[in-house]
Amino acid sequence: MVLYRKMNMKSAAMLSALFLIILLYPVCLGEEADYYDWKGLKAYDAKNYSDSIAWFDKSIEMDPGYIDARIHKGRAQRALKDYNGSIDTYMAALQVDSLKRDAWSGLIESYSALNNYSQAAEAARSLREIEPARKENWLAEGNMLQMEGDYQEALESYEGATRIDPQYKEALYRKAVSLLALGRPEEAEGILDQILKIDARYKLAINGMGLIHLAQGEYGEASELFENASQVDPAWSQPKCNMAISLIEQQRMDEAMKIYAAI
């Protein structure tokens, strides 16, 4: 009887232990996945990208549903310029959670780095459909379409962004670029004017306005605008290049080369 009771207690204890193990196992695995992800992030911060990928892989092995590790791995692969690898990683992340913004953003970056703007635009469109109230998603979609050369569709995306925020300078500027590419410089000039009313020191708009004047052969105005843009950001080479080009158009080669040789 005593022996029976002893045996009963023993099996009860074993059962409880087993139950606890079953209960705690996923928790432990989750914590381990989190720990390895943290180690990977530390290695990433130290720019040891290969090491960081090994840690992220361990994290994913511990918990295949741990999406953050996949996103971090994709970013480390991008840092190593393994863009195809990062695309696979982001795709796998989206299989876990198809609404994850960071995975879509990473995908856009990777396709863009491979100059595959059509896929990048597709990814940007998906992201915009997931979060249509976020103006940055409209801008990203427009930018990818613009890089693909689809200026008309890009224009629609920028309009989507400015519907959310009518003073969104980045989207307004890109819209002006699309209008210029579509041969509508008068509308582009109007939008650049609008941006400069919002922010008189917005260098892209100042430089863009200079380009419109340059294209029309208004060299004096163009030079003044390129000079202004250079004053806003002396390290920015684009207005200096444009200034040199403007001087070449005027056959003022000596002045042009003085600027160009110093870029």
Add this chain to the structure above:
Amino acid sequence: MRSLSAILPFIFIGAVAGGLCLEALCSSGAAASGFGPSPWQEAARYMDRLGAKLSSAGEHAAALECFNESLEQNSSYADAWVHRAGSEKALKNYNASRASLQKAVEADRRNAAAWSALADALSMEGDYENASAAAAELVRIDAKNKACWLKKGNIEQMRGNFPAAEADYNRAIDIDPKYKDALYRKALCALHDNDTDQALELLDLVLTLDPKYKQASTAKGLALQAQGEYEGAVKSFDKALETDARWTPALAGKMNARWRWEGIERLQTYS
């Protein structure tokens, strides 16, 4: 035997005195004249080497401490001053870097590395006058080195002194007729003089030597633009963009040339 034991103390005293004299000679700079480096010079070299190792591992603050230690042992050690300047520059202490280079050239007037780095530092500060003087010292020391002539030419070009720059590039090209960097820079001098034909000849030579030389493709585009050959200019800018899709001078040049070539009527309607 007795006589040997009698003179042994004198031999010992002589040896000690000789050693002390040798040490004194070495530390007073006689090392260079054949006595070998003094312990201080050895220590300075060791610390300099240690600093250089740390510096190449990106540990610039620690490297700086080693160079300082090296210079404490031997303040006329020009190489340590040059290396110290490199670490200061990496730490973005540009004034300290330049000051170290000044010390380096004071310590050794014939140290080409010191003059070269000093010319770079002054040029970066926009002090082209003194940069040019430093580069002149450099070519005086190392006149057979094409890179020294290129450096001097570049400084003259940045200074706006294109004739002097062209003379320097010619010296570099005399040493190596296929020196593409000097040929490219000489082409900019030709463009400055509005001699677009010579510029195109030089740029074509550079592109034969290295078809991926994006600066040469871009400059060729500018030369063609100056001749009104916008279609050819667009092709040249495109060639540069094949090598580097984000190369600003080519992007800017292409945009302008395309407008002139393809969209001139459209823009005329607008204006």
